Amino acid sequence: MPTVTNSPETHSRSAPGPAPAPDNRLITIRKVLDHDIRPYVQADGGDIELVSVEGNKVTVRLLGACTTCPSSMMTLKQGVQARLQAKVSPDLIVEEIV
Numbered sequence: 001m002p003t004v005t006n007s008p009e010t011h012s013r014s015a016p017g018p019a020p021a022p023d024n025r026l027i028t029i030r031k032v033l034d035h036d037i038r039p040y041v042q043a044d045g046g047d048i049e050l051v052s053v054e055g056n057k058v059t060v061r062l063l064g065a066c067t068t069c070p071s072s073m074m075t076l077k078q079g080v081q082a083r084l085q086a087k088v089s090p091d092l093i094v095e096e097i098v
Contacts, residue, residue: 025088026053032087033060037080041066048080056091058084061098072096 033050041048046066051059060080066072073096081094 028088029053029058029084029092032084033080036083036087040079041075044069046072051097056089056093058092058094059097060094062096 030050033048038048041062042064044066045064046069047063048066049061049063051061053059058081060076062072062076066075069075076094076096081092084092084094
């Protein structure tokens with residue numbers, strides 16, 4: 001799990017704007033995953049874990065029912081990546097680590 005320093009948190013964005021500062025971007029990504037994505041994934045018996053953020057690449061691990069779900073790649077790209085691009089930065093690419 002990535003290390004987060006004790007820096008002020010930013011609020012999630014609903015409208016496009018400048019990308020959060022690098023220190024706050026990890027916190028913002030974690031908030032979007034925890035509040036906007038994880039509840040829906042967990043409702044279907046799965047989970048998602050943030051592994052790392054390096055530049056514009058966000059690496060996650062799908063857990064539980066998501067590991068065998070035939071729709072997991074669609075969830076990853078059309079759900080997770082699209083939501084992070086809308087709320088954090090349109091340049092983000094989400095990849096899964098197994």
